[in-house]
Amino acid sequence: MKQKPNQLKFLKYQKRRNKGISCKRNFLIFGNYGLKSIENGFLNFKQIESARKSLVHNFGKNNKILIRIFPDKVITKKPLEVRMGKGKGNIHDWISVIKPGIIIFEIQSLNYELVKKSFYCASQKLSIKTEICYE
Template identity: 90%
Template sequence: MKQKPNQLKFLKYQKNRNKGFSCKRNILIFGNYGLKSLDNGFLNFKQIESARKSLVHNLGKNNKILIRIFPDKVITKKPLEVRMGKGKGNIHDWVSVIKPGIIIFEVKYENFDIVKKSFFCAAQKLSIKTEICYE
């Protein structure tokens, strides 16, 4: 998985407000089990990758695991002990905006007990509340 997008129209965006429910990406398409978010928040590349690794560890390499989110928003931060003004800060991290209802991971697997255990391990790596959804 790529860490950030290849190019953007603008490098630094405004923060905006992250409220409301997701209207898109809230239905299972590729798999029969999914990990759905219950909170608003941001997930960075390290959190997504560590959750993916725990899923691969529990389910095996040959199973179909799909990641439905991508870190495409930039978060800026000013250095410590810098006075106000003088423009927007430097790029600190790339994050994915998460709203309630977005499906983060999808899995195509038969045994629900193994999927439940693997999703629990993956949810421990994320900074938001999640639940398992299925067809």
């Protein structure tokens, strides 16, 4: 998975407020089980990648695991001990905005017990509350 997008119209965006329910990406397309968010938050690349590694560790490399989110928003931060003003800070991290209802991961599998165990391990790596959804 790529860590950041290749090209953006603007490099630094405003933060905005993260509230409301997701109207897009809230149903399964490719798999028959999914990990669905139930609260607002942000996920950075390291959290997504560690959850993906946890899923691959539990399922093996032969199963199809799809990641439905991508870190495409920039978070900026000014260095320590710098006074206010003088413009926006440097790029600190790339994040993905998460709203309730967004499907984060999808898996094509038949064994529900294995799915339940692996999704629990993956959800421990994320900073938001999640639940399992299925067709």
